[in-house]
């Protein structure tokens with residue numbers, strides 16, 4: 001019997017990569033996407049032996065690239081059972097009036113429009129196949145806001161609203177829609193937010209034990225392996241030392 005096919009966006013690092021690893025060990029075949037082809041190829045060869053892997057290298061912000069990537073799938077990869085909308089980022093950490101507007105464009109185009117383009121392209125196939133599941137990676141920043149988080153928080157609030165709306169529209173099509181909302185997880189996220197500044201990127205994690213990408217991957221595995229009558233709509237996962245986005249107990 002063929003394994004379910006999962007497409008993971010942003011699988012070249014962090015939560016996406018860890019999710020690929022855990023799903024590979026748990027009876028899924030994988031379509032992995034991201035912009036860094038060298039990483040995609042490395043991960044593909046590391047997973048060889050556990051499952052089948054197909055890679056798609058494209059920029060999720062570009063609607064044409066999204067369409068072409070999905071249309072390029074060989075027939076044996078076209079029946080996607082599970083879409084994990086994970087690709088995303090924060091770019092910059094500034095007071096609203098001091099933000100670089102290009103950072104806003106990048107976050108809106110990636111976190112929001114990229115998720116929309118992917119879902120819009122993949123869902124018709126799921127409907128044709130009689131069902132599926134979408135997992136949107138949100139954030140605690142989609143539930144709460146914090147100083148200098150402005151537009152990143154806005155994009156993640158939008159992911160939260162969209163997940164609820166998609167869940168309603170997908171109901172009659174047997175497509176489960178889940179959101180996972182992590183608190184602080186140590187991945188490349190902070191390095192990207194601070195544009196490669198290693199020192200600044202470590203500040204958020206000082207004095208606490210952050211989540212790991214694997215912590216979130218384990219939760220995603222749980223969400224996508226429930227029986228067909230069970231849908232985990234939403235999961236909020238925080239480091240034990242973080243009570244809210246602004247209440248962190250640091251040693």
Ligand code: NDP
Nearest residue numbers: 010012013014015034035036060087088139185187188189
């Ligand atoms: P990483 O920076 O480690 O990974 C981000 C992934 O997104 C990479 O694989 C990257 O691939 C991909 N990506 C970014 N931009 C694009 C693009 N334009 N086109 C295609 N792929 C893209 O961060 P995380 O693993 O932490 O982040 C994953 C998700 O989790 C994000 O949505 C983030 O907002 C969310 N999240 C993260 C938290 C954290 O504290 N780390 C907490 C809550 C939510 P490439 O560069 O190769 O394109």
Ligand code: 8X3
Nearest residue numbers: 139140141183184245
């Ligand atoms: C990432 C978590 O708290 O840095 O979404 O916004 S936080």
